[in-house]
Every structure is written in C-alpha cells, then in structure tokens.
Amino acid sequence: MAEEKNLLEVSHLKQYFPVSQGFHKVPLKAVDDISFAIKPGETLGLVGESGCGKTTVGRTLLRLYEPTAGKITFDGNVLFDSGEQYDANGELIVDEKGRPVLGKKVNADMLPYRKQMQMVFQDPYSSLNPRMTVEDIIGEPLDTHKLYSSKGERRDRILELMETVGLNAEHAMRYAHEFSGGQRQRIGIARALAVNPKFIVCDEPVSALDVSIQAQVINMFEELQEKLGLAYLFIAHDLLVVHHISDRIAVMYLGHMMEIADADELNDHPMHPYTLSLLSAVPIPDPETARRSKRIVLEGDVPSPLKMPSGCPFRTRCRYATEQCSIARPQLTDRGNGHFVACWNR
Amino acid sequence: MSEENKNILSVQNLHTSFFTDNGEVCAVNGVNFNLEKGKTLGIVGESGSGKSVTAYSVMQILAETGKVTEGKILYNGQNILDWNEKKLQKFRGENVSIIFQDPMTSLNPTFTVGYQMMEAVRLHTNKTKEEARARAIEMLTLVGVNEPEARIKQYPYELSGGMRQRVMIAMSLCCEPDILIADEPTTALDVTIQAQILELMQDLQKKLGMAIIMVTHDLGVIASMCDEILVMYGGRICERGTADEIFYNPCHEYTKGLLRSIPRVDNMNEKLVPIGGTPINMLNMPEGCAFCPRCANALKICLTEKPDEYQVGEDHLASCWMNVKELIESEEA
Known part of the structure; x- marks a missing residue:
C-alpha cells in the first residue's frame, strides 16, 4: 500500500521572539525544533498548557510570524526553508568549524498559498471587524483573491457560504455585534471557507463558547470536513474536545513536542509522563470514573521559557527524571503504530 | 427542629432582579436550596443562567442595579436580608467568603x-x-x-x-468562614493547575470543615467534587440531586441535552447531539418553562405554565413536565 502523501510537512521548525532584558535582547524560544505532518482530510489535535507555544505553531505555519528556522512544505511546495540540513538521525549537519551547512533558502510569496490554508481564531469577539457587515467580512477574502467576475457572483457565493455554516441569509447586512458567540464563530468559519482551502488552523475555536453551543460548532467542523475534505490543525486546551474531533493528537510542553499518536492510542496508552499527568488532570464528567481515577498532580508551575531547563524541558516537574534528563534532550522516537514519544525513561 | 440546625445556609424562594435601562431583568427566579455543614453544593449552568447571581445574592455583593426582590436567605436561621451594612460586613469574610474566577482582577x-x-x-x-x-x-x-x-x-x-x-x-x-463560595475558581487556569487547586480545596475542606458552594459551567469539575448538584437554566433550578442521580438518571430535558452535548469517554466516536437554538434572553423570558423554546420534546403545557419541582427519586427533584407526562395526557383526554 502506497503511503498517502502528506498535505503539510513541518520539520525542525523554530520560532524565537526577541525579548529585551535590560540592555540585552534574549531569544524567547516559543517553539523549539518541532516536526510533524498532516495528511489530506486529517485532523491533528494540538494540546498543551497555556504558554507552551501551540498557538505560535499555528500562526507560524500560516507565516503570520516569520519562522526563525526550519522548513514548511505544503502540498509539495516549499513555503519556507531556512537552509539547515539534517542527517537521517535528525542531527544538524555542520562543517568543521561547527557552523551549520546551509542548503537552498526558500521564502515563498504567501498570497497564492493563503487560498489553500486559512485560520479560525479563538475569540469570535475580537477577530471580526465591528465596522464591517457580515457580507463584507465573508466577502473580503473573495476580494483579495479576486475569486468572482461579477457583483452577483460575489453575493451568491457569500450567501452559499452563510448557508453552509448555518447562518440565515437575511443576516448578511448585519454587523458582528448583533450576533451571539456561536453565530460569530460561524461567521469566522465562513470567512475561512470562502477561498475553498484545503487546510484550516483552528485556534481554540470553541473555548469561548457555552457548553451547549460548543457541540453545535464541533459538529459543524466535522460535517465540513466530511463534505469538503478539509484537514485541520485543531488547537485547544480541552482534552476531551480534542480527543473527540482529532484523528491524531500532539502534546506540547514549553515549545517542544512531547508525544504524538493516534487519538485513541494516546488516551488509552499515554507514554510520556507529562501526557499521563495531563490526562489524569482532566475532570471527567462522570462521577463513577471520577471516583475511581487518581489524579497525578504535578508539582509547581511551568518554568519560564526564558529560563528553559537543560536537557528535557519537563524534567523539573517529572517524577521519573534521572541525571540523563538534565544532560541531553530526548528526541521524538517511534514506539510502533505511529506513536512517537520524546522521553529517556519510557 | 434538628433538621433546621443541620443547615448552615438556607435559601428560600430567592428572586434577584437587575433594574436596567431596558427594563427589569429577573436573573434569579425562585431558587430554593439548603446547605449542610461541611458539604459541597455545586451550581452548574451556562452563562446567564443565574448561577453567579445566586452566589452574589448570598454574599450580598450584587451590583448597584441589582436587588433581592423576594425570598429569604437564612444563615443559621437568621435572615441576612434584614441585616444592616455593618453586620453584613462582619458576615462577609467571617462567616461566608468568596473566591472569584479571575485571580488577577x-x-x-x-x-x-x-x-x-x-x-x-x-x-x-x-x-x-x-x-x-x-x-x-x-x-x-x-x-x-x-x-x-x-x-x-x-x-x-x-x-x-x-x-x-x-x-x-x-x-x-x-x-x-463556615461557607466558601467558589465562583468558577478554576476556569481561568490550565488543567494541571486546575487539578492542583481542586485537590487543595478538597483537602482544606477536610481539615477546616467548611461548606463549599461551587459555581461552575464545567460538568467535569462538578462530577468529582459535589455532594449535591443544582442545574440552573434561565434563573431557575431545573434539576437537583446527587452527582450519580444527575449524571446517570437525568430527568430534565435540559440536563439530558447538556450531557449529550459534551464529549465523554464513552461517546468519543459518536456524533455529539447539540442543544438547538441559543441561550435565552433574560429581558424577554418565555411564559412557561424557560427551556421550552430549545426543547425538542416540549409539550403544549410547557408553553404556558411553569413546571413545579417533582420528586423523581430519593433526593432527586426535577422541574420538567415530562416527568408527569402521563398525568397531563390523561387529564387532557
């Protein structure tokens, strides 16, 4: 069986932000050396605590931030490549002076690709322009990419999109503030769908919504995926929601990828100590399970990304930490069935 | 009389309204509950269901436009609504205290x-x-x-x-204090930190023996923490009971819908069943059951009359006409 081609490939992606400390600028390593791939029509869930860099990954993929280093390939086209080369073991190839051997650098013009990759933002209140009508909000990507030949065609397309996301066509002339949270999120989704993308980054799209509305939006994401064959990168901190919608789940901690596996596999057989405690911390809406399960409570807080621990970033809160964990950072390694874990002890 | 003494707090027929420019908003409409010493009561509901306003009414820290219009709040048998500000100030902090959602603000x-x-x-x-x-x-x-x-x-x-x-x-x-009110204490926190805080609250309750009123929208938090649960919608209690009764034997259409709409361990590969429509506008409350406009199984009577609380099990009450459906149908016939 031929391996299905990846829609999106990310390798050794790094995103550092300069932060001033006194007179010096130090890099804040928001995302540090992350690699993953997404297949067409697949949902990859991305979970982690706040500040672990999951939103940054999503934004960097769409080049809303300029990546510091790494390579992003979309649908066979290289969008960005900083030129560093890696050997088969994932080690950086360096010359005799220890400098990386640079290959061809690529920094593609994003406009044509934006038609294929879109984003839905977390806060449906601040991601819609309050001075634009719904018709203009959804029509803006059509204008940018010149996707219509007449005014009538533009209007038809907008009404079709509104129908797709379950909005009433009569509401086209209203402003965003006249809608409820769930409806605003639908407007945001219609805007993302306007250009017929293949891939959508969903950045916490349901966290701002009420419980009874969450299910409506989650179902819509699933229906759209079935109908249009979309691939999602679904970023969220609610593990139950992520488990429900995702085919595979990736767990991040302090800018590093800790574990990536099939959604059910990750929930049934988590391997990384961080994933274990994260899963055990989720309050299960079921009294029987809640009584039986034992929370693995993590001590302390997430360290500041400016004072990253040496070696494994999780070792300061890990109960299995050994000396080796402080010396070298574990790489993501395959443990069978596409289950990748970055841990020395598991 | 001993029954009375067990309850440290007793809220009877509480009505709280806010007088806004657009008219009177009845945020809480006739809420009754008792809180026993050292127990945990959970109040769960969506935004705008009146759960926080109920908690604030007990603390008497409502916004200026808000007022308790009817009912009693009995602390150890005394109605705190009769107390003056000086006495209330002593009451807050010494007898009842509150933690809010956002610890920064x-x-x-x-x-x-x-x-x-x-x-x-x-x-x-x-x-x-x-x-x-x-x-x-x-x-x-x-x-x-x-x-x-x-x-x-x-x-x-x-x-x-x-x-x-x-x-x-x-x-x-x-x-x-004898009572700690926790208004969405962990909503702003990460899951691992949330676990720490919930664990801490349970430990402290064992050590100090205070009663806790846990106000939250998170059914997961409620399931593991509470002795009794109140489910609120549109300023009214739709269902009350123990965690097991609420989760395994829900008797109100809203509770049922809520449980169907959240992802759980056992429905991971099935489609979620959302509750249709949008949460109600408190300025224009329906005449009958507040949940009626969103309810798939609404009866004729739901449109016009508010349901009473019906006993559906031991320590389990639900205000939904569905529980007396046969009775209504036989009457109609």
Missing part, C-alpha cells in the same frame, strides 16, 4: 499580597500587625505556597495564575 495590583491578606485579618479580628502577618504566613503555608515569607512581600503580578488563586483561597479562609 480580584487581587489589588497596587498592594503586596501580604498587605491584602493582613488587611482582611485585621478588619475582622483584634490581632496586631505582627500577629496578622504570622496568620497570613500560616495560611499561605496551608494552601501550599512555597517560601511564604518571601511571597507576602510580592505583588500579584509577580505570581503565576495558580499561585494567585492559592493566595485568594488563603485570603478567603483567613477568618475561618
């Missing part, structure tokens, strides 16, 4: 953590500054803040979200 950013804690202690006791400081350190140690001597000199912005919430809990427990 509920701490004053211009004072050190220690100052704010000592202020609370000195307001309610005759302790000297030194004694108050010792008490603050003692409480911070109790809630698991490391290096409390150093922490009390720090400002809230220097602490992480979890630490701030610990400080809030320490501050609210300074004067050993």
